Structures are given as structure tokens and as C-alpha cells.
Amino acid sequence: MEELLLRVVPGLAEQWQGATPEEIAQIERIAGRPLPPFYRWFLARMGQSMGPLVYPFLDFSAQRLVSSYAEEVVEPEPRFLLIAYNSSRMMPMHLFYDLDAPTRADAMVTEREAQGHEDDLYDQFETLREMLAWDALYQFRMREMPQQCKGTLSGDHPNLLSLIEPVMSHLGFKQSIATGPYCRLYERADAVMLCKGMPRQGVDQARSFGLGGTSDSALRKILGEIATATPLKVKVDEWAPALT
Known part of the structure; x- marks a missing residue:
């Protein structure tokens, strides 16, 4: 840490x-x-x-x-x-x-x-x-990326975020710190992905994510790999800057 x-x-x-x-x-x-x-x-x-x-x-x-x-x-x-x-x-x-x-x-x-x-x-x-690691990565890495998006990962699995671990490793990401089932923090030189869920809220079938990288095409490739290689549903709610 x-x-x-x-x-x-x-x-x-x-x-x-x-x-x-x-x-x-x-x-x-x-x-x-x-x-x-x-x-x-x-x-x-x-x-x-x-x-x-x-x-x-x-x-x-x-x-x-x-x-x-x-x-x-x-x-x-x-x-x-x-x-x-x-x-x-x-x-x-x-x-x-x-x-x-x-x-x-x-x-x-x-x-x-x-x-x-x-x-x-x-x-x-x-x-x-x-919390501290998530906020540090969001403020000093993700927000500095030329393109960002936010959305949700959802599915029927007791540990949703465990499903993306082999995909993220294959894509060259490393976990910033060890985390529990409600949080994942992934980094590589040109991108960062932050995943978060609400503990004890009774909704255990979705995790929000933020993803930052060099371009929308680079982010689409990462999300496409997750959608293809796992049973998770990937939904993007917002692009920043907005796509034209």
C-alpha cells in the first residue's frame, strides 16, 4: 500500500x-x-x-x-x-x-x-x-487519461470480479494491491481500471467500473475482451470526453 x-x-x-x-x-x-x-x-x-x-x-x-x-x-x-x-x-x-x-x-x-x-x-x-487506493488511482491516474468511461459489470456468480482476473492478466494488467470481493484495482502503463461494489447492500450481481486509457478504441478492446472471455455483461454508461 x-x-x-x-x-x-x-x-x-x-x-x-x-x-x-x-x-x-x-x-x-x-x-x-x-x-x-x-x-x-x-x-x-x-x-x-x-x-x-x-x-x-x-x-x-x-x-x-x-x-x-x-x-x-x-x-x-x-x-x-x-x-x-x-x-x-x-x-x-x-x-x-x-x-x-x-x-x-x-x-x-x-x-x-x-x-x-x-x-x-x-x-x-x-x-x-x-478506499484510499481507489481514490489515489482515480485522482492521480485515471483522471489523467485522455479517454475514460464508466459502467457496470453484471452476472450471476458468487464472486463476479474473480472472473476478470485471468483476462486482465492476459491483457498485461497488474493488481495495484490485494483486495476483497467488492473491489479490484488494475494498472498497466497506458491504462487503469477500477472496480467497486457496495458491501452489505444486498445487491451482489453487479460491480461498477471506471476505465481510463489512451483512446476509446483501446478501452473498447479491453471491455470487449472481458465481454468475450467471461459470462459477464458489460455496460458502458458514460464516456469522458463524450464520443462524437
């Missing part, structure tokens, strides 16, 4: 700043249980500043999280831990760890109001690791 971020995000090594051990210990006391190992790594590397990876309205800093609990903006809960405070004035939805959904030394990232109810969750990623 660290190799990926340092490679993809320009200037990150010079600008990221970690939280202090005392701040990390404070957050762990708020959580009331050991922090996921990946989150400890994140706080140690970016708990004070995320550098160029910063989000427009989301504040992941340890200082903001601790102050949110100290000011009783958020109440401590055994299950949920605030990991990003949303400063938007229009219906701010904050990011929380669901600590009862641990996965691969990490935990589920869900979105809800500060004093939200357990039933009002909007799950985002199965892990914070996948």
Missing part, C-alpha cells in the same frame, strides 16, 4: 505527516478496543496531513477526530469509530469504521450522520485500504 501511494501520488513523501503516538493512543481509548493494524499505519503516516491525497471536505486528522469526541459532536460507541469529519454545510455525512466488521487487518468504512442510527448506514468500502 505504501509503495502504491508513494508511486502514484506526486510529492506525498514530502508532504504527509503522521499523528503522534499520544494522539493514536487517544483514538484507541475512544474506540475502546485495539485499532485495526492498517488504521494504525495510516495514522502513523498521515494522521496529521494527507498531503496531496487530502479530500475536499473530509478531515481524517487525529486532532479533528479527538476534538469531535471532546466537543461531543460525536458520542463514543462500541461499534463505530469516527475516522473522517465532513465539514460540508449541506447534510454532512461523516466516515466511520464499523469495528464489528473487521476485514484483513482493517475494517468496513461506512457513511452516516454524526449522531446517526445503526440502520442509517451507507457502506462505502470493505476496508479503508481499498
